Amino acid sequence: MFWIIGADAIFHRMADITHSPFWNELSHQFHHPQWHGFSFYDIIFPLFLFLAGVATPYSIGKQLERGASKKDLLIKVIKRGIVLVLLGIVYNNGLQLRPIEEIRFGSVLGRIGLAYMFANIIYLYSKQRAQIFWFFGLLIGYWFLLLFNSAPGFPMGDLTMEGNFVSYLDRLLMPGKLYKGIHDPEGIFATIPAISTALLGIYVGNLLKATTPDKNKATALRLVIIGVTLIIAAQIWNLVFPINKNLWTSSFVLQCGGISSLLMALFYYIIDIKGYKKWAFIFKIIGMNSILIYMSDKFIDWKYTTNSLFQWLNQLIGEPYGGVVMILCLLAVKVWFLYFLYKQKVFLRV
Numbered sequence: 001m002f003w004i005i006g007a008d009a010i011f012h013r014m015a016d017i018t019h020s021p022f023w024n025e026l027s028h029q030f031h032h033p034q035w036h037g038f039s040f041y042d043i044i045f046p047l048f049l050f051l052a053g054v055a056t057p058y059s060i061g062k063q064l065e066r067g068a069s070k071k072d073l074l075i076k077v078i079k080r081g082i083v084l085v086l087l088g089i090v091y092n093n094g095l096q097l098r099p100i101e102e103i104r105f106g107s108v109l110g111r112i113g114l115a116y117m118f119a120n121i122i123y124l125y126s127k128q129r130a131q132i133f134w135f136f137g138l139l140i141g142y143w144f145l146l147l148f149n150s151a152p153g154f155p156m157g158d159l160t161m162e163g164n165f166v167s168y169l170d171r172l173l174m175p176g177k178l179y180k181g182i183h184d185p186e187g188i189f190a191t192i193p194a195i196s197t198a199l200l201g202i203y204v205g206n207l208l209k210a211t212t213p214d215k216n217k218a219t220a221l222r223l224v225i226i227g228v229t230l231i232i233a234a235q236i237w238n239l240v241f242p243i244n245k246n247l248w249t250s251s252f253v254l255q256c257g258g259i260s261s262l263l264m265a266l267f268y269y270i271i272d273i274k275g276y277k278k279w280a281f282i283f284k285i286i287g288m289n290s291i292l293i294y295m296s297d298k299f300i301d302w303k304y305t306t307n308s309l310f311q312w313l314n315q316l317i318g319e320p321y322g323g324v325v326m327i328l329c330l331l332a333v334k335v336w337f338l339y340f341l342y343k344q345k346v347f348l349r350v
Contacts, residue, residue: 001290002283003030003044005334006302009327017320035161036242038255045108045245046197046256047263048290052116053201054264056123057209070124077120083350084113087291088186091298103176106186109291114191119198128206135199139250142193143241146249159242166190166247183246190248200257204264216273223265230258282335285342292348293338306330 008030015027029040060073088107122134146165147157154163161167161183170178170187178184204223211219234243234254243251270276286293296302307314310329314322341347 001286001293003041005286005293006327006330008041010324013324013327017324032245035246036159036244038243038245038252042245042252043256043259045111046194046253047260049112049115049194049197050201050204050257050260052112053119053198053203054205054208056120056198056202057205060120060123061206061209064124073124074121077117077124080350081113081117084116085110087295087350088113091295094298100176104179104184105174105176106170106179106184106188108186109294111186111191111194115194115198118191118195119202122195122199123202128203131199131202135196135203138192138196138199139253143250145189145192146247147241159244159247161246164247185246190246193248193250193253196250196253197257200253200260204261208268217269220265220269220273223261223268227258227261227265230254230261232258234258285338286335289338289341289347291350292341293334295348296334302330302334306333309333 011023011026011030015023017023031039032041033039060077063073064070085107088109088111089103089105091109092104092107122131126134146159149165150156150158151163151165151168154160158164161180166187166189167183169189170184171182174184174188178187204226207219207222231254234251237251237254241249241251243249243255245252267280271280306326306329310326313329314326316322317325
């Protein structure tokens with residue numbers, strides 16, 4: 001969320017100012033590839049879904065241990081998924097009444113909601129061994145879906161934006177408008193492999209939850225091994241099924257799952273094992289209201305507020321670096337807002 005709320009703009013601005021290879025490369029890493037390929041920015045979306053999975057054994061799992069019925073938890077999971085889908089529609093379209101054909105139904109929050117919901121249903125009604133089969137089964141099944149089909153008029157297995165079977169199904173069956181006209185990166189059918197992203201998070205959550213204090217380092221090492229293995233497998237699969245966020249390809253799931261596992265190992269070691277926690281406070285208050293601050297851009301003019309408070313600083317510093325300072329001020333305003341909510345114990349929960 002730190003990058004999404006505006007920190008990425010620092011790199012873009014510095015690249016525009018300096019034109020140096022260093023800042024240009026950093027700026028490039030904060031843009032999504034047009035189609036096939038991978039950049040740092042691609043990890044952010046699946047990382048949300050991965051972490052939602054990690055939280056499952058601590059939330060749904062704990063309630064199961066306390067004796068909550070699976071039926072009640074199922075209803076709660078479905079409600080949460082539907083609410084996220086609705087919030088995603090609001091994020092895309094605002095609160096205006098529009099004809100259905102003008103509404104974009106696919107969304108980041110919708111993808112998270114649906115994938116989270118199905119992964120949690122699998123978690124509720126299957127053991128871990130079965131969840132592992134689900135993880136690989138969905139990825140292989142999705143690969144076969146794209147490998148042995150295509151849009152009419154294109155060769156079987158075509159993976160172009162126009163010719164791939166998943167985008168064709170979305171054009172055929174998805175209501176409203178698609179983000180790119182002929183394709184929506186948050187379409188219905190690419191949710192299938194996204195379920196595996198959440199299932200991997202659930203596996204890691206179970207691993208962490210079962211770890212005793214004397215096994216902390218062993219768990220961190222295991223996460224590193226899982227991460228490296230998944231990344232290697234992703235590179236191999238990439239040769240025949242390219243890493244592609246737009247299609248959420250199976251190789252993309254493994255790539256992001258591997259990086260997510262490595263990041264989890266890193267922060268687990270720093271925070272849980274070594275006990276260095278204070279430095280992460282700013283990220284804690286951002287994360288505890290992540291949906292609220294994500295949605296806020298549609299209802300709050302943060303730039304207007306920032307300019308009202310800090311335009312004098314921009315004028316004092318002048319160009320070209322005044323713009324960079326204003327980005328930092330924008331971040332400060334958003335973080336202060338979140339800190340105020342944190343102190344008041346106001347959190348948007350779904």
